[in-house]
Every structure is written in structure tokens, then in C-alpha cells.
Amino acid sequence: MSTTTDPQGGTFRLSMLMNDSRYRSLTLQAIAAILLAISIGYIISNLLANLAEQDLNISFGFLATPAGYDINQTLIEYTSQSSNTRAAFVGIINTLLVAILACITATVLGVIAGVLRLSNNWLVRKLMSFYVEIFRNIPVLIWIIIIFTIVTAVMPSAKSYLGEDPERGMLGGIIAFTNRGVYVPAPFFTNGFGGEEGSIANWLLVIVVLFGSLFATRAMTARANKIQEDTGIRPGTLWTNLAIWLVPVAVVLFILGLSWDFPDPLANRFNLRGGLQIGAPLIALWLALSVYTGAFIAENVRAGIQAVSKGQTEAASALGLRPRRTMSLVILPQALRVIIPPLISQYLNITKNSSLAIAVGYADITATLGGITLNQTGRAIECVLLLMLFYLTISLLISAVMNVYNSSMKLKER
Amino acid sequence: MNKSVIFGALTIAGLAAGAAAAGTLDDVKARGKLNCGVTTGLAGFAAPDATGEWKGIDAAFCRAVAAAVLGDATAVEFVPTTGKTRFTALASGEIDVLARNTTWTLSRDVDLKFDFLGVNYYDGQGFMVPKALGVSSAKDLDGATVCVQTGTTTELNLADFFRANNISYEPVPIETNAEGAQQYLAGACDSYTTDASGLASTRATFENPGDHTLLPEIISKEPLGPLVRHGDNEWGDVVRWTLNALISAEELGVTSANVGEMSTGSTNPEIKRLLGTEGTLGEMLGLDADWAKRAIATQGNYGEIFARNIGEDTPVGLARGLNAQWTDGGLLYSPPFR
Numbered sequence: 215m216s217t218t219t220d221p222q223g224g225t226f227r228l229s230m231l232m233n234d235s236r237y238r239s240l241t242l243q244a245i246a247a248i249l250l251a252i253s254i255g256y257i258i259s260n261l262l263a264n265l266a267e268q269d270l271n272i273s274f275g276f277l278a279t280p281a282g283y284d285i286n287q288t289l290i291e292y293t294s295q296s297s298n299t300r301a302a303f304v305g306i307i308n309t310l311l312v313a314i315l316a317c318i319t320a321t322v323l324g325v326i327a328g329v330l331r332l333s334n335n336w337l338v339r340k341l342m343s344f345y346v347e348i349f350r351n352i353p354v355l356i357w358i359i360i361i362f363t364i365v366t367a368v369m370p371s372a373k374s375y376l377g378e379d380p381e382r383g384m385l386g387g388i389i390a391f392t393n394r395g396v397y398v399p400a401p402f403f404t405n406g407f408g409g410e411e412g413s414i415a416n417w418l419l420v421i422v423v424l425f426g427s428l429f430a431t432r433a434m435t436a437r438a439n440k441i442q443e444d445t446g447i448r449p450g451t452l453w454t455n456l457a458i459w460l461v462p463v464a465v466v467l468f469i470l471g472l473s474w475d476f477p478d479p480l481a482n483r484f485n486l487r488g489g490l491q492i493g494a495p496l497i498a499l500w501l502a503l504s505v506y507t508g509a510f511i512a513e514n515v516r517a518g519i520q521a522v523s524k525g526q527t528e529a530a531s532a533l534g535l536r537p538r539r540t541m542s543l544v545i546l547p548q549a550l551r552v553i554i555p556p557l558i559s560q561y562l563n564i565t566k567n568s569s570l571a572i573a574v575g576y577a578d579i580t581a582t583l584g585g586i587t588l589n590q591t592g593r594a595i596e597c598v599l600l601l602m603l604f605y606l607t608i609s610l611l612i613s614a615v616m617n618v619y620n621s622s623m624k625l626k627e628r
Numbered sequence: 629m630n631k632s633v634i635f636g637a638l639t640i641a642g643l644a645a646g647a648a649a650a651g652t653l654d655d656v657k658a659r660g661k662l663n664c665g666v667t668t669g670l671a672g673f674a675a676p677d678a679t680g681e682w683k684g685i686d687a688a689f690c691r692a693v694a695a696a697v698l699g700d701a702t703a704v705e706f707v708p709t710t711g712k713t714r715f716t717a718l719a720s721g722e723i724d725v726l727a728r729n730t731t732w733t734l735s736r737d738v739d740l741k742f743d744f745l746g747v748n749y750y751d752g753q754g755f756m757v758p759k760a761l762g763v764s765s766a767k768d769l770d771g772a773t774v775c776v777q778t779g780t781t782t783e784l785n786l787a788d789f790f791r792a793n794n795i796s797y798e799p800v801p802i803e804t805n806a807e808g809a810q811q812y813l814a815g816a817c818d819s820y821t822t823d824a825s826g827l828a829s830t831r832a833t834f835e836n837p838g839d840h841t842l843l844p845e846i847i848s849k850e851p852l853g854p855l856v857r858h859g860d861n862e863w864g865d866v867v868r869w870t871l872n873a874l875i876s877a878e879e880l881g882v883t884s885a886n887v888g889e890m891s892t893g894s895t896n897p898e899i900k901r902l903l904g905t906e907g908t909l910g911e912m913l914g915l916d917a918d919w920a921k922r923a924i925a926t927q928g929n930y931g932e933i934f935a936r937n938i939g940e941d942t943p944v945g946l947a948r949g950l951n952a953q954w955t956d957g958g959l960l961y962s963p964p965f966r
Binding site for chain 1: 711712715716719735736739740741769770771772773778779780783784786787788790791797798799800801802803811814815816818857858859
């Protein structure tokens with residue numbers, strides 16, 4: 215074993231920056247940082263010089279001007295006279311919508327497929343490996359296009375649902391599957407706050423009530439646990455919890471006057487009117503991102519489960535736990551420690567891959583701000599900068615939230 | 629010593645870059661090839677035929693410029709561009725001229741820093757619907773789903789038209805004309821909207837063109853023409869006057885068949901100036917005297933190009949309409965060759 219001994223004490227000389235191992239790494243880092251700053255500065259000044267040469271400038275004034283184009287799926291009020299900023303917000307909300315939906319379904323699919331891949335049943339095991347290998351080895355763009363083509367080619371046309379005496383009846387009289395999307399009844403409130411802000415407020419109220427119920431049920435469970443520990447008898451919580459979940463929400467919905475807007479086959483000669491339309495592009499994108507990323511998550515889950523030592527399973531069955539409870543109470547909680555870090559990257563992938571929406575005409579942020587606005591205003595650099603900023607912010611936020619969850623799940627060393 | 633060499637090299641490189649940015653004409657001559665931006669495929673305007681050769685009025689215009697500048701109508705590199713990529717391709721210098729049925733608008737001319745050099749097709753935006761739909765006017769399209777190419781003026785006109793008539797619609801944004809036709813035929817949209825010429829051209833490629841009809845409304849003015857980067861006036865002049873030469877040739881009765889005999893035998897001084905047997909017009913443009921003669925000899929005059937690619941005897945089947953010479957009641961009017 216060799217160690218370098220540096221001269222102790224003495225005065226500082228300039229040459230020590232390079233020759234003294236105490237300072238050398240700092241010197242090198244400083245040099246690297248300066249070089250990096252210089253090259254970034256050079257790239258930016260080069261860009262500005264080239265723009266100036268072509269008489270172009272960087273300006274964000276276009277964000278306030280009317281967008282001029284229409285968008286087919288908007289969750290907030292939008293017309294062609296709204297500003298480009300508003301169009302960008304429509305895109306942001308659509309991106310978040312598809313990302314959240316896909317994250318949820320991909321996780322569910324992935325966990326089920328990952329667990330079943332380790333099943334003792336040969337057929338189930340092979341089916342799941344088939345799913346994983348097929349879906350993760352074909353690019354997601356192709357899956358998006360395949361699913362979109364299937365939706366538009368296989369589903370019946372919107373017209374077959376229209377008129378007094380339609381060719382097709384709606385499922386249960388309320389749901390229509392067409393090649394332009396699925397129409398379902400839309401809930402709305404007759405006594406709630408009016409206007410766009412009002413309707414958001416109505417739904418926020420419902421969500422707040424649901425959160426209240428969540429905390430109340432957790433308190434109930436904690437109380438039951440305490441009683442069980444003190445007395446050995448667990449009081450029944452099923453009915454009280456059910457009541458806590460259902461009664462307040464039902465009361466709030468009743469006060470707000472919940473009613474349903476059904477798709478109307480008579481209002482228009484081209485399309486169903488009313489109800490909630492889940493467009494074919496959204497369906498294609500959502501399904502494709504879910505099954506594709508689900509395949510990756512399945513592998514993460516399998517790796518996580520296999521990382522838990524077999525002794526844990528054997529110990530659990532020795533205690534008399536059934537396989538299902540062994541999985542949910544013993545194996546999965548330990549496996550989560552291995553699963554979560556790669557799961558974060560899969561969520562980030564879903565968010566970033568949602569920008570492929572443009573292939574099927576889904577109005578996400580890449581299609582509105584980075585597509586139509588960019589084209590119609592010609593402000594490419596500004597739009598792309600804003601896009602980068604958006605994706606960076608969202609990805610960092612997801613990472614931050616998932617890292618908090620990860621540190622709450624990881625092995626606590628006391 | 630070393631430093632001065634480096635600075636010298638930098639200066640020369642800088643000068644070379646500056647020169648390259650300034651003279652597209654010299655660039656094209658030095659390269660021996662014209663980079664011409666066209667559509668990804670619109671029959672009659674610019675589309676590769678069965679042998680892979682680009683055909684159409686935009687393609688013919690590219691070849692005419694190549695013939696005028698380089699003396700070789702085949703020295704063209706066709707660069708397919710979409711509605712979204714075309715302006716970036718031109719601004720970045722990837723192409724020398726964009727001839728891609730692009731609408732001349734103020735903001736593109738001024739804000740995007742391009743120069744439009746004239747109009748090679750006067751168009752207007754129309755709607756195509758299946759006959760089975762039983763729609764006779766665009767104003768009946770309330771609530772319809774409409775396919776529209778994204779990043780085009782069409783998209784904005786569509787929004788304006790429906791807003792002005794206070795009716796609603798749902799846009800389906802598509803990237804290319806081929807995708808639009810596919811979506812329209814699959815029933816993903818009730819109507820397809822783009823320039824009326826584009827609709828006629830697209831319909832001609834359908835299996836049953838008779839099942840589809842163009843609605844009578846033309847909702848916009850769409851003057852389509854070639855454009856180049858702003859600020860390179862020498863190059864802009866060459867492209868502008870090549871277009872004018874093709875239009876003037878038709879007006880003066882010069883065709884690809886008689887151009888040789890006209891250049892020597894004609895007594896009309898304007899024809900002589902156009903074909904370079906009199907005056908120094910070619911020299912003023914930085915070209916040789918035969919520039920326009922070559923363009924006309926290889927591609928024909930405007931009327932020949934029109935008839936060959938989109939005229940009434942072709943599958944696209946467009947009438948001259950606004951695109952007739954001013955002497956025939958149309959809008960084509962070339963400034964004089966003097």
C-alpha cells in the first residue's frame with residue numbers, strides 16, 4: 215500500500231496548484247468549468263451573430279398575439295382568437311393528461327405482467343414473456359401508428375350512430391365507439407359555480423372532499439390498529455370506511471346538482487354532439503405508451519421480485535401465509551426498493567415519448583407550441599427553447615416527487 | 629508568427645463564409661447543381677413519376693431555373709419538404725429556391741425574411757367531400773370534422789371561415805397531402821381542405837374520383853409562387869425573370885418547338901431580347917445570352933408546362949381560369965423584357 219505524503223505547512227506557491235495533490239483536482243475542475251463556459255458562450259454568440267446577419271432577432275412578442283388556428287381537443291376554453299400562450303397551455307394540459315393516464319395504466323400493466331412472468335403456470339409465464347418481448351422490441355412510434363390505424367380502420371364510422379333510426383345503437387344507449395373516438399356521458403353540475411373557473415372550482419371541491427375522506431379512513435385504520443394492539447381484537451372498519459368514502463361525496467355531488475350530458479345522435483349530421491369525446495389520437499397514444507412502457511416496467515418488477523431472497527418466500531409460507539398474501543405483504547414491499555429507481559426513468563420516458571403525439575394529430579405541447587405556433591409565426595428558436603424548458607421542468611418535477619417516494623420506501627438504517 | 633497565421637486563416641474563413649452567404653448565384657454555378665425545395669408529392673405540382681423522375685409545374689420551374697443558370701435542365705437536386713420544414717430548409721441554405729405551392733403572404737415575405745418572386749399558380753382554398761354526404765355548400769359543414777395540413781395558411785383560413793360564418797368544426801391536423809388523403813378516405817374526417825388545385829390533384833389519384841366532389845366555395849386567395857432568401861437580390865432577380873420569361877414566352881407565342889427558329893427568324897424585338905439575339909439582358913442578370921432560350925427549349929413556355937402537368941387533358945384536369953394570360957382574361961402578366 216502506497217500513500218503520497220504532501221509537504222505539510224509551508225507557504226503557498228503558484229506551482230502547487232498543479233503539483234500539489236491537495237489543489238490539483240480543484241485546478242483541473244476550474245479549468246474545465248472555464249472551458250465549458252467559453253464554449254457555451256461561443257455557441258450563443260455564434261447563434262446571435264448568425265441571426266443578426268440574417269436580420270432575425272429573438273423575441274417572445276408572438277406569445278401574446280392571437281394563435282389563429284383551432285385545436286381539436288381542449289380541456290380549457292380555447293378559440294382561434296386565443297393567444298399563442300393559451301394554445302401552449304392547451305398543449306401542456308394535453309401532454310400532462312396523456313402522461314398521467316399512461317403512467318397509471320403502464321404501472322398497472324407492468325406490475326401485473328411482471329408478477330405473472332414469474333408465475334408457476336407455464337402458459338401464463340410464456341404469454342407474459344411474449345408480451346414483454348413483442349412490445350418493448352418494437353419502437354413506440356410504430357405502436358402509436360398501428361393502434362391509431364386500428365382505431366380508425368376497425369371502429370364504425372360516426373355516421374352509423376346518427377339519425378332517428380341509426381345503423382348502430384350505442385352501448386347501453388350512452389356510449390358510442392367510433393373511428394373518431396369514444397363518446398361517453400359527461401358529468402356536469404347544475405347548481406355549482408358558473409363559468410370556466412367555476413367548473414374547475416366545483417371539481418376541486420369534490421377532490422378536496424375525497425382527500426378528506428382519505429385522511430379520515432386512514433385515521434380510522436390507525437385507530438383500529440391501536441385497538442388491535444391494545445386488546446387483540448380488531449374492530450370492523452369496512453362499513454365505517456365505506457360510509458366515510460361515499461356519504462360526503464354523495465352529499466357534495468347532490469348539493470352541486472350532478473347531472474349527465476349524454477351523446478346526442480340527432481343534434482348534428484356529421485358527428486355525435488354532447489357528452490365527453492375521448493378522441494382517437496388520445497386513445498392511440500395512451501394505449502401505445504401504456505403497453506410499450508408497461509413491458510419495460512414488467513421487467514423492472516420481475517428484477518425487483520427476483521432480487522428478494524427466496525428465504526423470504528419460504529419464511530412467509532412457513533408462517534402460513536398464502537402465496538397471494540406473501541406477494542403483497544412480504545415480497546412486493548421489499549421489491550419496491552429495487553423497482554422504484556428504474557420506474558422513475560420509465561415515467562420520464564412516458565412524458566418525453568408523449569411528444570410523438572404529433573404522429574397522430576394529438577394536440578400536445580409539441581404539436582401546438584412546437585408545431586403549429588412555430589410554423590405560423592416562424593419563431594423556431596423561441597418555441598424550441600420554451601419546449602425544452604417545459605420538458606426539463608416536468609421531468610425534474612417527476613424526478614423530485616419520485617425521489618421523495620423512493621427515500622420513504624428505501625431500507626431504513628437505524 | 630503562429631498567432632498571425634491563425635488570425636489570417638480565421639479572416640479568410642470568415643470572408644469565405646461571408647461570400648458564401650451573399651451570392652447564391654455563384655454558389656449554384658460553383659456547385660453545378662440547383663437545390664430546389666418541392667413538396668413531398670402532389671401530383672401535377674411536384675411528384676416523382678414511375679421512373680422516379682420529378683414531374684409537375686413546380687418541378688418544371690426548378691428545371692427551367694437550372695437550364696437558365698447552369699445550362700443543364702437535369703442539374704437539379706429535388707429536396708422534398710413538408711409544410712413545416714420548408715421555411716427552415718430555405719432559411720438555413722439547404723435549398724436555393726423553394727417552389728412548393730407556397731402562398732405569398734405579407735408575414736412570410738416580411739417577417740420570415742423571404743422574397744416571393746411572382747406567382748406561378750393563382751389558387752384558392754376549397755373543400756372536398758364525399759358525394760354520399762349530400763353536402764352542397766361549405767356553409768353546411770357545421771359540426772363536421774375537417775382534415776387540414778398543419779403549418780399552412782389553409783389552417784388559418786379554415787379557422788377564419790368557420791368563425792366568420794359562426795359554425796363549428798373539428799380540425800384533424802395532418803402532416804402531408806398523402807396522409808390527408810388516407811385519413812379522408814378512411815373516414816377520419818368528413819371533408820378535406822387545401823388549395824383547390826391540390827384537391828383536384830389529390831382526387832385524381834383516388835380509386836373512384838367520381839365519388840368525391842369539390843364544394844363551390846373558394847374561401848381564400850392563394851397566390852402560389854417560388855421564393856428565395858431575403859437580401860440576395862442578384863439570385864432573386866435570376867429566379868424572378870426566369871418565371872417571367874416562361875410567362876412572356878407564352879404571351880409572345882414562343883414554344884419549346886419553335887424557340888430555335890424564333891430566336892433567329894423573329895422580327896419582334898421583344899422576342900429577340902428575350903431569346904438573347906438582341907440586347908444584353910442575360911449579361912445584366914449575370915448569365916449568358918441564351919439563358920431564357922434554354923429554359924423555354926427544355927421546359928416549354930408557361931402554357932405548355934400547365935397543359936402538360938395539370939391541364940384539362942391530364943388526370944388533374946384544371947382549367948386555366950385565373951391562370952390564363954392577361955390577354956385572355958386571366959391574371960398572368962409579365963413585366964416587359966426591355
